[in-house]
Amino acid sequence: MNASLVSVGVLLTLTSARLCMGQATPVVQIQLQVEPKTHAFTCRYSWQIPPADTTTSIGFNLDRQHQLLRVQAPGADQQRVLPRYYPYFADTLQRVEVHYPKARIGKARRITLTYSGTLAKPTYTEQVNVFSAHSGWLPMWPYHEYDEVAYTLRVQAPASYAVRSTTPALRQQRGQWRFRGATSAIEITALVAPHFEQLASPAIQVVKAGGALAQPDSLLLQRAEAIRAFYNQTLGRQDPITHFTIFLPGTNADAFGLLDNATVITYTDFDVRKPEDLLILAHEISHRWWSRGAVHNENDWLNEAFATYSSLLYVQASGDTATYRTRLAALAQSAAGAPAILGFNRYQYEPAMYRRVIYNKGTVVLAALHARLGTEPFMNLLAAVAGKQVGTTEALLAVVEQVAGAGTRAWLLAELRR
Secondary structure (H helix, E strand, C coil), rough: CHHHHHCCEEEEEEECCCCCCCCCCEEEEEEEECCCCCEEEEEEEEEEECCCCCCCEEEECCCCCCCCEEEEEECCCEEEEEEECCCCEEEEEEEEEEEEHHHHCCCCEEEEEEEEEEEECCCCCCCCCCEEECCCCCCCCCCCCCCCEEEEEECCCCCCCEECCCCCEEEEEECCCEEEEEEEHHHCCEEEEECCCCCCCCEEEEEEECCCCCCCCCHHHHHHHHHHHHHHHHHCCCCCCCEEEEEEECCCCCCEECCEEEEECCCCCCCCCCCHHHHHHHHHHHHHCCCCCCCHHHHHHHHHHHHHHHHHHHHCCCHHHHHHHHHHHHHHHHHHCCCCCCCCHHHCCCCCHHHHHHHHHHHHHHHHHHHHHCCCHHHHHHHHHHHCCCCCHHHHHHHHHHHHHHHHHHHHHHHHHH
C-alpha cells in the first residue's frame, strides 16, 4: 500500500469468503481508509480465487461516483471497465470485468480494485460515518450481493474516533480494532464516530451515535428482549438468537436487518410505543431467520413477507390484536389485484408493485396459511422453515408437504399462482 493511502484517517482490513454454488470459496481482503470529517474514503479490495474455482470471467459492480484508481489482475488476458445499467439499484454503475485464459484455471488468482469516493447523504452525519448495506461502499458480484461471507475486519482509526461493528472486537487497543463474523457480502458494517452511547442486556445491546440515550432507547431495549424471547420460543426455536445489536446512527434514512445478528435503525424519532415503529423493530429482528431468499426474483417473499408476518405475530402475541387486524386488512387491500407471487419479476414493474406483491400479498398468503393450519401447527412449520434456512419457494413447498401434508402443499402452490 502506498504512503498516500496510509496517511488517511481510517484503515480497515477485511477477510471474507464467497459461498457460491458449485464453486470453491474465494477470500476477500479490504483496506478502507476514511477521513471522518470529510466522509471521503479510499478502498483497496482484493478478491482471492482458489485453484478449485474454474471461473474464467469475473465482474464487479462499483458505484459510478467512485473513482477507480487501479485494477490489478496478474495473469488475466483482458481487463475492462464499462458503464452498465443495473436494475436492482436502478442506476448505471461501473462494471469491472476481468477475463483469464484457460491456462490460468486451476491456479490461485487475485483481483485487486483500488478506488476512492465519498459517502453520500444520508449515510453520514457530523457525528457518524456509516459503512453498511445501504452505503454503496463495496464492489459487488452482480446479482449475488446477499451471498453469505465469513469475514475478518481490522480497523485503524484516529485516537479521537471509535469504531463499532456487528460483533464485539476480538482485539482493541488505541486506534485499532479487529472483528470477525459472518454476514451477507453487502452487509459488512463499520460505524465510525467520536463517541457511542450504549445500553445492554445479557443478550442485546443498543449502540447509539450522535446523541444521548433517552427513555425511548431504554424502551427499545426492553421491547427487543421481548421480541427475541417470543421468536426464540416460536419460529427461531431451532436456531435461537443468543446476541443481537441494534445500531442507532441517527442518519434518518431507513431501517434494515443484517444477517450478522444486528439491525440498523436510523430514525431519530424512533419510539416503540408507536405501533408502526414496533412493527419495524420486530420485522428487522426477524431477518435473522428470514434472509435466505434471492432478492432478484420471487424468492424475496421468503425474506420480506415472512418478516412482515412475523412482526404481526409478535404484536398479536403481545396483546395488540387491533394492530394485527387493521394492519393485515390494509395489506390485503393493497394486495388485491396484484400479480401472482410465483414467477413475479420485480424489474418489469414499478417499485410500488414489488412491495404490493413481495411484502403485502406474501403476508396475506401466510395469514391464510396460518388460518388453515391453526397456530401451533403453523408455528411448527415456521420453525422448520427457519431451521432449514429455506431459500427457494420450491424448498418451502417441500417443507410444507413434509410438515403439513400434500394437500396443504397443493393449496399453497395454488395461492402463490393466484
